[in-house]
Amino acid sequence: MTYSRILGVGSFLPAKRVSNDDLAQIVETSDEWIFQRTGIKARHLAADDENTSDLAVKAARNALQQANTDPNEIDLIIVGTVTGDYAFPSTACLVQQKLGITNRCPAFDIQAACAGFMYAMTMADAYIRGGLCKKALIIGAETLSRIVNWQDRNTCVLFGDGAGAAVLGASDEPGILCSKMYADGEFASVLHMDGRMNNGDWTGAKFINMDGQAVFKFAVKALSEVAKETIEAANFPAEKIDWLVPHQANSRIIDATAKHLKLPPEKVILTVAEHANTSAASIPLALDYDIQSGKIQRGQHLLLEGIGGGFAWGAMLLRY
């Protein structure tokens, strides 16, 4: 039986770190308010000349190195992002070119907001198990700072920039065990940026818009349900999960979901304090951070979960 296994993970955070106190100089807020409501202490923001593909390429290089993989061995590239460099071509095509991949492998973006990395992993898993590719480069990368209204304290304190990547390879050893992805467009207006180009003019919103409480309420229920469903579908005992690696949006959502799953806090990977919400980048960033720290070890079982605009959400159980 063919599985998709993570061969290597990498990430990249832009150099500029902005603390809650720094933000309190721009909008009426405080470190106390932000930290109590979200668990966020700081976020990293891309420089003016850094685009999503630049962050993606740096994360990808780290992942390729960890996977001991030459870029031209990659035969599929998927980037999860809502802040691609351009309307088109895809950020994945730019990444292919910047990495010097000349084998003409398929490369495309997936737009599933904060669930983008898991959606991309799920698609790559299907490619690999279906024999369509052998080594896939999966990236979550965002420059959300470009679509955040820095005058709006309701949203600007929540988001950050960054990228994370994984090389997935075909293997006889178990890797991805199960994934369940969902979407419900009925909730499109709860978390969105409904702007677009129209004959040379931008029409509609230029910034992220969110009904925070509605997201919160839906998220805890949906994430708990999909996580349980994923574990059950894999016929995997919940107590054998070594780490919950959740989308890093808000520590209160993460705590509530872990409680529903009866997972103790010691088994939860939490990086939101330093990264804030980096949308599609948050799960691979968290993964890489705690692989590097030594917490996450080879052979351990990880449960990934997250939700974002759409709503789009899901969970994935894998053996690292």
Ligand code: UT7
């Ligand atoms: O990937 C998914 C992404 N989204 C999320 O995960 C968001 C989920 N939602 C949340 O985490 C929370 O709803 C928020 C952290 C966004 C907001 O917390 P809340 O407890 O739901 O606050 P609220 O929106 O009900 O606002 C409470 C008060 C309001 O003031 P009044 O009307 O009570 O006077 C806001 O104006 O807090 C005010 N407020 C702030 N105060 C200081 C809103 N933002 C801020 C701020 N600093 N940054």
